[in-house]
Amino acid sequence: MSNRVDPTLITELEHFGLKDAHKCYNCGNCTAICPLSTPENPFPRKMVRLIQLGQRDKLLEAPEPWLCYYCGDCSTRCPRGADPGETMMVMRRYLTSLYDWTGFARKFYTSERFEIMAIAIVAVLVGLGLLLFNTGKPNWDHAAINSLWPAEHIEIADLIMGGILSFLLLSNVFRCFRIIMGKMAFKIPLRYYASEAKELLIHTLTQKRFSQCTDRMQWFVHLMIMTGYSSVFLLVVVFIRWFQRDHIEYAIWHPVRLVGYYATFAILYGTTYAIIGRLKKSKAPYKNSHPTDWMFLILLQLTTLTGIFIHFTRLLDWPATTYFLYVIHMMVAVPMLVLEVPFAKWAHLAYRPVVVFLLKVKERYAQETAAPATAEAVVEGAIS
């Protein structure tokens, strides 16, 4: 690994949103205050230092950015206004772009124009697709989406999209795995991975590390958005047959309805909180907003709002409005999924737990392989 200082790194990171890292004088207050930093993986100061010294290779391999949940404590405490929390965020964007082999993520993050264009193009394609591919026999008497776009068809499209997305995301996750594990990648026996898999699940579902941060509200909001998003994702992709119904035939306690309501509420609550926060710059994590941060919130909220409207127009039985809103809904939801999941903010949904998991695996492996060595040493010491 080269220790060469690359002075261009810091300017390059400015495109990912880096602003104040050069103000850091390395006091370490941020690392001291961070509830998640550990002696083995200290951050964020070290990351800031790596950036200042243009240590590209070391940054690429750093797992630390994924261990930060951006509570913002560090930024609040930094005596220099170097905003280390935001620097960690920048690192996540940067790493996402490095893990992505298509190069798409990089463009997405570094060019606002590209971001908007990409979303617009996908949206138009989805709109066109819906206009071109439908049964051509809409039910104008009653609002019945299935009459135009039957759930089975959507399901097929979903599966195709899911396949492509999974491929992209998984291939990026695999690169992430290679980078984080380095030489250890295929040395650690599988059973270690298996035994730590439970952790992976727990982390993904509860984000329990985040709850260690002092500002638990951030964790809560994050959890709301994440669970809301995931459940609705399951509904529309996996359970579309049960979700996209023309008649409100389930009782109010039916799981599909309950989950639907929960997701709607959770996402609306979370995104509204975050949008207001970002507008008011109410706390450290909301002080700096990268274009992708806005895009993500706006798309998510629009998707939800159009979803709610559709729900009402269906109840009111307004066929034309329902079909129109449906198209809009899809034009927002699909680009969000297609672009955000493998290439942008949503990708952290995969990277974060995976990195936490990989670190656990490494740790466990190191412990178990080191233990006999020390025992030997002890014995040796006792003999000599």
Next chain:
Amino acid sequence: MEKKLAVYICTGCGIGDALDIDQLSNLATSDLSVPICRTHANLCSQEGAQLIRDDMANEGVNSLVIAACSPRVMYDVFNFDGVIMERVNLREQVVWCQPPKEEDTQMMAEDYMRMGVTKATKMDLPEPYKPEEELSRDILVVGGGLTGLTASLEAVKAGFSVVLVEKQAELGGFQKKVAKKVTFPYKDIQDNDIDQLIQSVQQNDKIKVYTGAKVEKLVGGPCVFNLTVAQNGSTFEHRIGAVVQAAGWEPYDPAKLDAKLGYGASPNVITNVQFEEMSLAGSITRPSDQQAVKNVAFLQCAGQRDPNYLPYCSATCCFTALKQAIQIKQQNPGSNVFVFFKEMRTPGQGEDFYRKAQEEGVIFVRSQDPEVLVRGSKIEVQAFDELLGDTVLLGDLDLVVLATGMVPRTAFGEDCRAKEKKEGEPEVEVPQDAILASDILNLQYRQGPELPGLQFGFPDSHFICFPYESRRTGIYPAGPVRRPMGVANSIDDATGAVMKAIQCIELTSRGLAVHPRAGDASYPEFFMQRCTQCKRCTEECPFGAINEDEKGNPLPQPTRCRRCGVCMGACPERIISFKNYSVAMIGDTIKSINVPEEYDEKPRILVLACENDAYPALDMVGLRRMTYNAWVRVLPVRCLGSMNLVWVADTLSKGIDGVLLLGCQHGENYQCHFIKGSELANIRLSKVKETLDRLVLESDRVRFETVAITDYDKLPALLDEYAEKLNEIGPNPYKGY
């Protein structure tokens, strides 16, 4: 003058409760035959002082013994013109540090009364020194840099005339060679305004400026200096009152640096001084081909703070590097500037300047040992970054700037000590001052032509305790020649040194001493008929105040004298004395101590205490109501260096059991107000010990200790332990003789 003595005993502050005052005044009037002895419950009140004044007016009293508090307090109340006065310290050094109403306490007070009356009887009223010649009030400023220019203007503002001598052809000194400056409020780099300062000096008709000139000769002393300036082959004479020496500094020679800093290996490795030259000429470019610079590294402490090169911090190079880094960043915001430092020393508001550099995007690397690697036209810096715990390599450098340090102008020139040694001269054990013939002042002093240095060639007195003071009276170093400093401090320094020069002129013209005995009217007088030309006084005077004629006779220069009495202590013939301080006077004072017979088991210890630190420390002991051994009798001396060995003989032959000398720390971090007084006392003492051994008198009876004023809490134990030691040795066999 017919003396009429009067003793005044104050009974306030607990003195009256702890002592038998009647017995004490009885002692004064009967045993000591003082005609008047009065007591007062509050002598320092208006009424008390009036009591004394009335006696002076009505009874013709002209010699006062005031037995009350320490002479270090109430000096403004007990301040009477034209009378001899001795203060007997009954408060701090008797009743506040001894148990009340005890026989030993009373004996102590009585001894102090005896000593005080003896002193007052033996001393004369000093008359201020008034030389024949006319006294000059003009100030000579040597060096026309920022410090010298500021000093000149400050002096004029205070109503003095100035002679300014600058070696270079134009004024401005080093500041003339820099493009931008750093000073308060340290928010950004500032334009250099030295030209305005130069102009105001040149336009001022009270400042006589000599450029391209040097001080060829400086003869005499404060207020009677004769200055000879050499300029273009002609010489000019001036009479001078006092001197501000602002000769400035020279950059450390980069050729002497460690090769691993890369100096000389590539034209693109330059010093901070070369950077200034480039910056003054226009823009910063790559020296090898005048191309734009993109990647720049600054290496701090290039030789400084390294015992092998320049052992001290030069104080300005961190600021300079920040300034230069900001200059580069402002010239080209896309440039990459790295500063490798050991410690970034930007104290006080200077922190804002460091912040400014950071905001400009300068990156700092803390590294103790960076190395410049030059391979052809490629320059790299390799350094262990302490914050990362790893070595980093910074390549593609267009420019490397080494922060070289400041060397005072006084550090150049041959050492005068070496050639002083002449065959056949008696060997002097006195440590000689380090004086380098740096061709700045060319003093015609027997002790050497320049200001003595303390460390690293700086013409230092004690720069914390006595800033601007040098070891040559009336000559005050200021600016980077005194210690490394930048613009802001140099301006302060110039002002401070001028203030000192003015004080010197004011006091000297009234015949009074300057720091540290400011206002003292006494001065040493030599009974020349008995002088043996032993040179002790000229060698030992810490201030070079005694010249010598061709025959080797000492020629005292009273305006150069600080009245320490070191010469008095040094003189084996005992022919040097002050009107109110002499070998005989102190000898008699010692002899006035009452020494009880051996079977009384009341030993006596004489403590000769330096007035500047030890005596106040003893006062502090009283102030804190700590107690110490009751056998102690304290006798203050101007400086331990004024101790004449005959006092030790006087003490021991009187039957006093031990002599303890309490003085200031000497050597490198000396605290002695007279620089080497305590050291000289120690040297003299080592000789007396040999003699004592010969006389079968235990040399342990004589002891030397150094104390700082802050050591007061250690004194009781020290005194008790010494008393214990003397007890072991047993009584002085000379008791009763």
